[in-house]
Amino acid sequence: MMRQLWAVARKEFVDARRDPRSIMTLVGYSLMGPVMMLAAFTALVENETRNEKTVAVQHLDRAPGLAAHLQEQGFELETLDPELDILQAIGDHDAILRPAADFQASLRAGQPAQIELVLDTSKTSSQSMARRVEQAMAVWSGELASLRLMALGVSPQAAQPIEMQRRDVASRADRAALVLSGFQVFVLIAAFFGSMHVCIDATAGERERRSLEALLVQPVSAFSLVVGKWLVAAGYGLFGVALTLTAMGILLPMAPLGELGISYQPTPQSVLTMFALIAPLALLASGLQMLAASYAKSFKEAQTYLSLLMFVPMVPAMAVSFLQLDAEPWMFAVPVLGQQQLLSDALREVPPDLLSFGIATSVVVGAGLVCVLITARLYGSERMLRGL
Incomplete structure (x- = not known):
């Protein structure tokens, strides 16, 4: 056989x-x-690690404090024409910030200030840029909240009764x-x-x-x-x-x-x-x-x-x-x-x-x-x- x-x-x-x-x-x-x-x-890896940090801002004069914070975080700001159609502008930019008309007034009054983040989720680069901008905004929002609490004589830690620590055990x-x-x-x-x-x-x-x-x-x-x-x-x-x-x-x-x-x-x-x-x-x-x-x-x-x-x-x-x-x-x-x-x-x-x-x-x-x-x-x- x-x-x-x-x-x-x-x-x-x-x-x-x-x-x-x-x-x-x-x-x-x-x-x-x-x-x-x-x-x-x-x-x-190229998409996640690229150093592109240019973000467009429309009505930049409404939020000078935000502009200064973004620049401290390493972002380059591109000022857009206030009359520019936002739907047409988003095609040439990954993300656009638009502070509301009463942005400064709301901050001074201690009220939530509205700001619009315009992005196109069909573009991977737009999602990545929006994620970085949102992280920077969260840091600035936390700093403002801490300042407000200290102005009222309240420790900022009182607003964080629980502190969670994330531990990744995956090798x-x-x-x-x-x-x-x-x-x-x-x-x-x-x-x-x-x-x-x-x-x-x-x-x-x-x-x-x-x-x-x-x-x-x-x-x-x-x-x-x-x-x-x-x-x-x-x-x-x-x-x-x-x-x-x-x-x-x-x-x-x-x-x-x-x-x-x-x-x-x-x-x-x-x-x-x-x-x-x-x-x-x-x-x-x-x-x-x-x-x-x-x-x-x-x-x-x-x-x-x-x-x-x-x-x-x-x-x-x-x-x-x-x-x-x-x-x-x-x-x-x-x-x-x-x-x-x-x-x-x-x-x-x-x-x-x-x-x-x-x-x-x-x-x-x-x-x-x-x-x-x-x-x-x-x-x-x-x-x-x-x-x-």
Whole structure:
């Protein structure tokens, strides 16, 4: 049987290698995820840390004290024409302050002084600027409130009966894992995407090229035939996972995550650990794809089926995200979800639990073997030649 497996695997490997475009597509996808994450992190940090502090003010003469405070906070003030239409002006500015006509009178009377902050929430830069302006305004409002209380002979601390101190116990690794949670989907999909073209070519492609008949009459059992195809497809899935993780290890350290208080420096050992945790998923992915593609009567039909299967890795990630579920022991017994939890722990630099790893691995490998056995039964039937 081993000789049969080796012969089938070698034949499928040669067939897959003859399609360089599929291999280049696999390489391109494997690099796409880390590149997109690097670009997204760079843009996020640039937006959060940029030093743009120019704020436009209309009717600046109504609030000289506010203008002085904003300048002390490092803002540059741009005075706008009082007659300028505010809806047209906001298109050229991130935020505009408009003190009310009775701003000074309200302050002198000890009443709340009205000021309007105009912004366009459809622009990220406008939201960031508005947040900085609101923080500066809150500081000035607190200072004025303290002065009013002292003028009345009341200690400002009397207005703050409770002082809450915020203590964040999350480690830098925990914060990094939260930010990198989207990267898990790219790694999980790589296991499915890597084996997809091999599974299609080895099943529906064989039938469409009319080479399936010649293959089935060979002195090779249906089980050996399917297992040989399965192992080659799983090998390409592992290749996709390895490329994605390698690209992550090279590109993500280039992201300026330190500006966000996040430290993540993947080591070769951590990358190898993540690969070992995800590797069993390639067996399930290739087995499930071979089973689905065996029911397809043409190459295009198989592509449709397997394209829908690409959503399988996304479902657990979306469910955990939308339902805001915490890690539970039962999750490791769910295919794909267990690998996602193991990968999440690895990103947090938590040593993998051997029991959880054993359960998650047994489930996906067992499910992959079930798919292979069902596919082998299909290949042992005459209906496979006629199309299922």
